[in-house]
Amino acid sequence: MTASSSVSRDMASSRIFETLKQDVIRGRFAAGEKLAISALKNHYQVGLSPLREALNRLAAYGLLEQVNQRGFRVPAMHLEELDDIAGLRTQLECMALTQAFQAGDSEWESQVLAAHHRLRRADEHPERVEEWEQAHLRFHRALLASCGSHWLLRFIEQLHDQFDRYRRLAPPNPAVRKALDRQHGELVELALSRDIRAARALLDDHIRMSHSVARGCCASPASDDAT
């Protein structure tokens, strides 16, 4: 197709930004760990300048911390912060959901259905975790996409990334996964019938469930060591 021919590959700094972002979210670094810049440079095989630009962007995004003359570190994790993130995420997503239901047109409905279908398909291959993760993210994006607020969506995305950092510490749990998946189906139905009240309650539950799972794994936090 013609569209894909315009794939002007992005800059090294953008590529390394995405890679590092995923690696932080997936917990490939220890919480509180100091990032040795030259080690990263060798590991990812990139130059110093694009690497530093990526680190700066990640720090501004909140997935790294920058200390004055002593480089970058992965933020420590605290139960307290998880609760903050989950609580705010619930409020913002419910807000967006309401607006999305009010403003959503039939194109939105189609996208939600499509995203849900992809999510169910991804569920058939339990071994490909990352594909499911991506489909899951996209489903929730699609559900709120029609809310009409650029900034609300932006903050929700940011909170989602923060939340995922905690959630992914927890080991996979088929029972929970199954329950969450049932909720996804119900959310689609409620979207089509525009049942705002029920959908808000369900989304609240949905996040609460993930929250409590993540909470269990954050309880004994190998957090704020540094040395």
Add this chain to the structure above:
Amino acid sequence: MTASSSVSRDMASSRIFETLKQDVIRGRFAAGEKLAISALKNHYQVGLSPLREALNRLAAYGLLEQVNQRGFRVPAMHLEELDDIAGLRTQLECMALTQAFQAGDSEWESQVLAAHHRLRRADEHPERVEEWEQAHLRFHRALLASCGSHWLLRFIEQLHDQFDRYRRLAPPNPAVRKALDRQHGELVELALSRDIRAARALLDDHIRMSHSVARGCCASPASDDAT
């Protein structure tokens, strides 16, 4: 004082970040303008690396846009986006205000009073605009500081910066300023008496007033030109 002796000056990149941030917010660049990197380098007298790191941070923060292989530009301004920013800011600040009133202790009350006093003092020198602006920002920060949510405060700060970019386009208006200042005083009283309902209504009005002022100046937007 001893505290100020620990002024380990920050890196060049942080300094230029702050400078550029203020310059964008204060409208020293045209909306939609492309930033010529080497021109900035000369103008601010900094090296390329710290400059680029600052630009990357600003882009991640949302005060600049980064296009793939063609550098950075100041975001265009749209009435539609102003409405989005103002609406979301109202919701988030009211949310934070409620929590701040519930969780605020006497230390918080003291800080609010102190910030309000500084704001009134700054008001006595109408010529020093930036001092008033800073005091104003700090007053609103102090009012919400005890809300207990790091991330909520972070998002509010970000929206505040975005909002200011629009608000500062409007010419100074003594009548409006006076009305806003009266509201600041009322907010302090409502904070001390913990009158959540009244305070939310007042804060809503407060933002709405600034919003409509900014809206007047955004109506004929010299916005998305680029050439």
Add this chain to the structure above:
DNA sequence: CATCTCAACAAAATCGATTTTTTTACTCAA
């Protein structure tokens, strides 16, 4: 024995130069 100093070391931040990409200006043909 604890603490301080300072040199050697390691790491981060910055600079200057090079490489890559985009934009501009121009030529020639339809």
Add this chain to the structure above:
DNA sequence: TTGAGTAAAAAAATCGATTTTGTTGAGATG
């Protein structure tokens, strides 16, 4: 006149080297 093609110019991105700053530990000092 217009439009495609192309070479020169400009700008952005990246690299390698240098400078600056923080850290460590041996030896001196109280």
